[in-house]
Amino acid sequence: xSLTRSTxxxxxxxxxxxxxxxxxxxxxxxxxxxxxxxxxxxxxxTVQESRRILPGLIWLAFFFAGTLMLQLCFVREQVNDTLAAxxxxxxxxxxxxxxxxxxxxxxxxxxxxxxxxxxSVFYNVNVWPVMGQLLLVLFLGTFGLSVVGTVFSAMTAQAxxxxxxxxxxxxxxxxxxxxxxVEATSELLGAHPGIGREWLSMLGGFDVxxxxxxxxxxGFLVEE
Amino acid sequence: MGxxxxxxxxxxxxxxxxxxxxxxxxxxxxxxxxVATAILLALAGYAIFFVAPRELTMxxxxxxxxxxxxxxxxxxxxxxxxxxxxxxxxxxxxxEWDWLAVATAEVGLMFTTVVLITGPVWAKPVWGVWxxxxxxxxxxxxxxxxxxxxxxxxxxxxxxxxxxxxSAVFGIFAFLDVPLCYFSxxxxxxxxxAPVIGGGxxxxxxxxxxxxxxxxxAGFLALTVILVRDRYRMEALRQKxxxxxxxxxxxxxxxxxxxxxx
Numbered sequence: 175x176s177l178t179r180s181t182x183x184x185x186x187x188x189x190x191x192x193x194x195x196x197x198x199x200x201x202x203x204x205x206x207x208x209x210x211x212x213x214x215x216x217x218x219x220t221v222q223e224s225r226r227i228l229p230g231l232i233w234l235a236f237f238f239a240g241t242l243m244l245q246l247c248f249v250r251e252q253v254n255d256t257l258a259a260x261x262x263x264x265x266x267x268x269x270x271x272x273x274x275x276x277x278x279x280x281x282x283x284x285x286x287x288x289x290x291x292x293x294s295v296f297y298n299v300n301v302w303p304v305m306g307q308l309l310l311v312l313f314l315g316t317f318g319l320s321v322v323g324t325v326f327s328a329m330t331a332q333a334x335x336x337x338x339x340x341x342x343x344x345x346x347x348x349x350x351x352x353x354x355x356v357e358a359t360s361e362l363l364g365a366h367p368g369i370g371r372e373w374l375s376m377l378g379g380f381d382v383x384x385x386x387x388x389x390x391x392x393g394f395l396v397e398e
Numbered sequence: 399m400g401x402x403x404x405x406x407x408x409x410x411x412x413x414x415x416x417x418x419x420x421x422x423x424x425x426x427x428x429x430x431x432x433v434a435t436a437i438l439l440a441l442a443g444y445a446i447f448f449v450a451p452r453e454l455t456m457x458x459x460x461x462x463x464x465x466x467x468x469x470x471x472x473x474x475x476x477x478x479x480x481x482x483x484x485x486x487x488x489x490x491x492x493x494e495w496d497w498l499a500v501a502t503a504e505v506g507l508m509f510t511t512v513v514l515i516t517g518p519v520w521a522k523p524v525w526g527v528w529x530x531x532x533x534x535x536x537x538x539x540x541x542x543x544x545x546x547x548x549x550x551x552x553x554x555x556x557x558x559x560x561x562x563x564x565s566a567v568f569g570i571f572a573f574l575d576v577p578l579c580y581f582s583x584x585x586x587x588x589x590x591x592a593p594v595i596g597g598g599x600x601x602x603x604x605x606x607x608x609x610x611x612x613x614x615x616a617g618f619l620a621l622t623v624i625l626v627r628d629r630y631r632m633e634a635l636r637q638k639x640x641x642x643x644x645x646x647x648x649x650x651x652x653x654x655x656x657x658x659x660x
Contacts, residue, residue: 325571335554336554339551343551346540347571347575349579350575353582370585373585376582379578380578387571391488391567394567
């Protein structure tokens, strides 16, 4: 089976599980809603301040939501040891990772599409004129988060204290994504909306580098 | 005890003897290396304070440069070797590569910590603030976070083969992050002084300062080598101990099962 088809099969399986249970999307949607409120209580920003801090809030909220969600993507294979079955399938090991990466990416993207307007309302910042570009920046960053997060979730699935460990591994590696994402978002929400090309290339470059590394190292991650 | 058990015992006795012999002769050499490094570092300390000239604008605080830059280079070299240790392990599945990776990661982390402490001490009088989030400082900070995460990950996975593999993958992912971090923050903001050594036209330092710096660098490089070697050896001994313990357990179990059958 080709890599694309087997990746598609794993993705379909992940989506089917999610559509039956809604475990991940429900928890993440609620988490982001709560964080949107908590940030407002913590900073009680004025309109000017909101414009300045909103990019950071959006990215941090999605980062933390992502780390919570990514934890489960390999742990829930352990209950019935279904990962063993996936490994036995005559597919490339990278297909398992890529299928899960795409699934996590889709779940986070859904959350973002729902929550960017909600953030916009809560913080009185009009995002409609730049919505398309904003989503592009968010998607590029989220893809990086999904790639590295899924790989680290596979790594830590059998470690002790894995719930605590994943964010500790993930957040420092994601620092370039956070910087580039927040800067690009700030430029979009600023007085003269536009995106610096360097931020887009940083986000895109991060995605390309880590997808390649994942593809090269997937054999080691999925074995045993 | 059957003949197979005796053979095993002889083999273990052999390993233990071999270890003792090699340690004795090797330890002497490495003991000398330790003494030489200590003397080198003491002399470098003397040179930094009494031989190097006083810098015109910054004054005595500039002397921290000799330690700061030398440890930064050593730390970075150590992380670089650790990266190759990770690749080496994945390519060969030999535990030696894993030991090298962890030894260099720990030593590199120690040097980065020195860099992160000496930096602010220098920055406060010169820049007026302890810390700024500029490209080099932030990269050093994230480097520190990444390798703390690497060591934490190793602590949380007990089975040696699995730990070696997982941490090798993480080590590669972490190291790939360093240039990305550096450039993302360089585009963001930069305040750190441009490199004075090999930094293009207009850079360069007084020849005496340069020699003192090289002297200090030699001392810290020697320290890097012996620390890595000691840490590597510790990892090797740990492995031997766990092998012996596993063997002991196996023998006890076989004895017990024999008694049960009797």
